[in-house]
Amino acid sequence: MNSYEIAVIPGDGIGKEVVPAALKVLEAAAQIDGGLAFKWTKFPWSCEYYLEHGRMMPSDGISTLRSFDQIFLGAVGMPDLVQDHISLWGLLIHIRREMKQAVNVRPAKLLRGLRSPLREPKDFDLVVVRENSEGEYSEIGGRIHRGPDEMAIQNAVFTRKATERVMNHAFELAKDRKGHVTSATKSNGITYSMPFWDDVFKGVCTAYPDISTSAIHIDALAAFFVMKPQIFDVIVASNLFGDILTDLGGAIMGSIGIAPAANLNLEREYPSMFEPVHGSAPDIAGKGLANPIGQIWTAKMMLDFLGYKEIGELVLAAIEDTLEAGVKTRDLGGNATTSEVTQSILDHLLNKQGS
Amino acid sequence: MNSYEIAVIPGDGIGKEVVPAALKVLEAAAQIDGGLAFKWTKFPWSCEYYLEHGRMMPSDGISTLRSFDQIFLGAVGMPDLVQDHISLWGLLIHIRREMKQAVNVRPAKLLRGLRSPLREPKDFDLVVVRENSEGEYSEIGGRIHRGPDEMAIQNAVFTRKATERVMNHAFELAKDRKGHVTSATKSNGITYSMPFWDDVFKGVCTAYPDISTSAIHIDALAAFFVMKPQIFDVIVASNLFGDILTDLGGAIMGSIGIAPAANLNLEREYPSMFEPVHGSAPDIAGKGLANPIGQIWTAKMMLDFLGYKEIGELVLAAIEDTLEAGVKTRDLGGNATTSEVTQSILDHLLNKQGS
Ligand SMILES: CC(C)[C@H](C(=O)O)[C@@H](O)C(=O)O
Ligand SMILES: CC(C)[C@H](C(=O)O)[C@@H](O)C(=O)O
Numbered sequence: 237m238n239s240y241e242i243a244v245i246p247g248d249g250i251g252k253e254v255v256p257a258a259l260k261v262l263e264a265a266a267q268i269d270g271g272l273a274f275k276w277t278k279f280p281w282s283c284e285y286y287l288e289h290g291r292m293m294p295s296d297g298i299s300t301l302r303s304f305d306q307i308f309l310g311a312v313g314m315p316d317l318v319q320d321h322i323s324l325w326g327l328l329i330h331i332r333r334e335m336k337q338a339v340n341v342r343p344a345k346l347l348r349g350l351r352s353p354l355r356e357p358k359d360f361d362l363v364v365v366r367e368n369s370e371g372e373y374s375e376i377g378g379r380i381h382r383g384p385d386e387m388a389i390q391n392a393v394f395t396r397k398a399t400e401r402v403m404n405h406a407f408e409l410a411k412d413r414k415g416h417v418t419s420a421t422k423s424n425g426i427t428y429s430m431p432f433w434d435d436v437f438k439g440v441c442t443a444y445p446d447i448s449t450s451a452i453h454i455d456a457l458a459a460f461f462v463m464k465p466q467i468f469d470v471i472v473a474s475n476l477f478g479d480i481l482t483d484l485g486g487a488i489m490g491s492i493g494i495a496p497a498a499n500l501n502l503e504r505e506y507p508s509m510f511e512p513v514h515g516s517a518p519d520i521a522g523k524g525l526a527n528p529i530g531q532i533w534t535a536k537m538m539l540d541f542l543g544y545k546e547i548g549e550l551v552l553a554a555i556e557d558t559l560e561a562g563v564k565t566r567d568l569g570g571n572a573t574t575s576e577v578t579q580s581i582l583d584h585l586l587n588k589q590g591s
Numbered sequence: 592m593n594s595y596e597i598a599v600i601p602g603d604g605i606g607k608e609v610v611p612a613a614l615k616v617l618e619a620a621a622q623i624d625g626g627l628a629f630k631w632t633k634f635p636w637s638c639e640y641y642l643e644h645g646r647m648m649p650s651d652g653i654s655t656l657r658s659f660d661q662i663f664l665g666a667v668g669m670p671d672l673v674q675d676h677i678s679l680w681g682l683l684i685h686i687r688r689e690m691k692q693a694v695n696v697r698p699a700k701l702l703r704g705l706r707s708p709l710r711e712p713k714d715f716d717l718v719v720v721r722e723n724s725e726g727e728y729s730e731i732g733g734r735i736h737r738g739p740d741e742m743a744i745q746n747a748v749f750t751r752k753a754t755e756r757v758m759n760h761a762f763e764l765a766k767d768r769k770g771h772v773t774s775a776t777k778s779n780g781i782t783y784s785m786p787f788w789d790d791v792f793k794g795v796c797t798a799y800p801d802i803s804t805s806a807i808h809i810d811a812l813a814a815f816f817v818m819k820p821q822i823f824d825v826i827v828a829s830n831l832f833g834d835i836l837t838d839l840g841g842a843i844m845g846s847i848g849i850a851p852a853a854n855l856n857l858e859r860e861y862p863s864m865f866e867p868v869h870g871s872a873p874d875i876a877g878k879g880l881a882n883p884i885g886q887i888w889t890a891k892m893m894l895d896f897l898g899y900k901e902i903g904e905l906v907l908a909a910i911e912d913t914l915e916a917g918v919k920t921r922d923l924g925g926n927a928t929t930s931e932v933t934q935s936i937l938d939h940l941l942n943k944q945g946s
Contacts, residue, residue, distance in 0.1 A: 313779065319778075319786070320778055320779035320808075321778050321779055321780075321781075321782050321785075321786055323779075324779045324780065325782065329780070351710075352710070353709055353710055353711070353817055353818055354708055354709065354710065354817075355706075355707070355708055355709065355710045356708070372780070372781060373780045373781060373782075374782070375782050377746075377782065377783035377784065378783055379783065379787060383751075384751060384752060385750075385751070385752075386750070386751040386787075387748065387749060387750040387751060387787075388748075388749045388783045388784045388786075388787035388788075389746055389747070389748055389749075389783065389784070390746070390747040390749070390781060390782070390783045390784035390785075391732075391744055391745070391746055391747075392744070392745040392746075392747065393742065393743075393744055394742060394743045394744075394745070395740075395741070395742040396738075396739060396740070396741040396742060397739060397740075422831070422834075423674075423675055423676050424668065424675035424676055424678075424679045425676075425679065425684070425727070425728045425830070425831070425834065426676075426727060426728060426745060426831070427676050427680065427728075427729070427730050427732065427745070428732035428733055428734065428743045428744065428745045429732065429743045429744070429745035430676075430745075431674075431676055431743075432734060432741075432742075432743035433743075453675075454834075454835055455834045455835050455837070455838035456838055456847070456870075458813060458835050458838055458839050458842075459838040459839055459841060459842035459847050460842075461842075462708055462709075462817060462839065462842035462843060463708055463842050463846075475780070476777070476780070476781070479777075479780065479809075479810045480809055480810050480813050480835060482810070483810035483811055483813055483814040484813050484814055484817065484839075486814060487813075487814035487815075487816075487817035487818050488817060491818075492811070492814050515811075
């Protein structure tokens with residue numbers, strides 16, 4: 237029996253609805269495997285926690301989390317209560333950095349049973365590999381002057397080490413896929429970081445002569461997500477560009493509510509964190525309207541990372557069966573609740589296994 | 592007779608095809624008005640010019656341009672010959688900055704006769720007001736170390752003055768439109784510039800109590816361009832975010848080949864520059880395949896700025912008539928050439944006027 241200790245952080249808003257849903261699916265996956273078990277330990281770290289304790293997580297939070305195998309997180313943010321940059325840098329981004337989860341892997345593909353908002357959504361199947369430790373998301377900068385002369389400066393930091401790491405991972409993924417890597421750049425407008433990014437990309441390319449490559453400016457790349465997403469295989473992007481492209485990836489699939497993500501510590505020195513692309517969606521929280529599929533597909537990515545790819549495939553198939561059966565939340569044009577969708581996925585998963 | 596001196600810079604690639612097309616339409620517009628005349632002065636500044644002279648434009652290029660009323664530019668860039676950041680910062684961005692064209696206005700709407708790649712492209716009609724003088728596009732930064740420790744730092748610079756200016760213009764536009772302004776932010780991830788942007792936005796909001804507002808993170812905002820573009824009216828965005836959103840705007844219209852833009856010096860101290868959203872598209876250049884509509888719609892924006900709004904409307908109507916008649920270039924699914932589309936627009940424009 238392989239038993240995994242998982243730290244569970246539902247977080248805010250719909251995180252508290254979709255995380256329990258996904259845990260049920262992970263329990264079912266363990267049951268199917270027979271040799272797999274999970275031990276869940278829940279942490280209430282969130283904006284509510286902040287309002288009570290003045291911080292998003294306790295000061296020993298990171299060392300507590302380091303004793304776990306993996307982290308399973310819902311969503312963070314309640315902008316009406318706590319400013320976003322405080323809540324996010326105090327929890328989500330804090331964990332990504334402290335756990336050296338330097339690569340964020342985010343697939344987008346046309347699922348069976350889904351209606352894309354694109355008229356002719358050819359059969360796209362892409363994965364964005366997002367740099368997750370530096371880049372445009374830095375805490376370096378500040379403001380100067382008060383009044384009309386006020387200004388803010390923000391530093392983006394790109395190191396060769398982190399840039400090569402994320403690019404190498406993109407190329408490794410491409411080997412087992414369609415063999416193409418696209419670099420998201422903007423070296424025509426951004427004069428230091430992006431030409432540097434391009435140079436590092438050119439260097440990494442030479443190490444993978446069998447992989448074909450292209451470099452596309454982020455503005456055109458975003459447009460291509462709408463015009464012809466089927467041309468992409470693996471896309472490697474900076475922290476910010478990866479963030480934008482993956483919400484777009486959710487949109488062309490049919491809803492950002494289904495887009496999954498994995499914040500990976502590739503070296504497995506610290507736990508990785510599995511957390512969907514969508515946010516806490518305070519406007520629909522607590523009403524049973526949240527789409528659990530993003531969190532459940534994210535659970536599948538955790539299964540993959542733990543080495544349970546076959547069961548992971550069953551989970552994805554159960555998601556697609558559920559969509560094909562028309563059991564969909566409101567964001568996908570249906571009227572099913574969070575628990576109805578979850579139950580349908582569980583039914584399909586357990587039946588499939590029985591058949 | 593009002594006669595305007597226009598500096599014409601076709602630039603590179605398809606710029607050399609679509610600019611002459613748009614000049615024909617401007618000539619027709621002048622003919623219709625009767626009291627309007629243009630004097631064109633062409634400048635060959637481009638990547639080819641660079642290869643010959645070692646710079647994109649002569650050292651007195653800016654002072655030469657300052658004697659004109661407006662600048663009409665095609666596209667810049669031949670990445671196989673000249674690195675993008677050299678060609679763009681040597682010409683396009685150089686002019687934007689030196690002429691203090693601090694605001695870039697870029698509409699996107701569903702035109703008659705166009706097939707959007709969106710399945711249900713409700714009747715969207717939005718305009719992105721892009722900060723055009725600073726932000727993420729800065730020449731401040733650099734690299735340090737060679738080898739594995741190499742890194743690049745890029746500074747984004749946001750001043751209250753430029754931020755307020757672009758936001759004020761967005762609110763002024765909203766007054767004559769649907770009365771809503773959306774701010775494109777990313778203050779949950781980017782810790783200094785974007786919270787500053789949010790603060791300035793809140794301040795400007797209070798000066799326009801009749802305009803409703805929202806602030807949306809750029810990742811979600813990009814997704815909304817695909818999911819529900821009809822919710823937007825005026826969107827105010829930083830240099831980079833505006834760049835990305837306006838290519839997306841082109842995509843949801845049906846092609847970035849039709850998206851127009853105006854780099855405005857609102858104070859009219861120096862010439863403004865009219866230049867479409869699309870680039871030089873070297874892959875299709877010289878083949879008669881380029882869509883002239885982006886450049887012609889851009890010409891309409893120049894007519895508007897000069898005070899000829901009625902004729903501008905006729906130009907847009909002639910574009911729509913042409914699309915409705917099915918005269919479309921390849922990017923829009925048709926097989927008409929650049930000159931066939933141009934001729935059709937001219938015919939519709941001149942007929943309309945006669946009728
Ligand atoms: C060519 C490039 C530098 C330019 C920009 O990013 O401003 C273009 O994409 C645009 O939108 O006008
Ligand atoms: C909430 C926010 C800070 C976060 C990000 O930008 O990384 C989110 O959008 C994501 O994509 O995980």
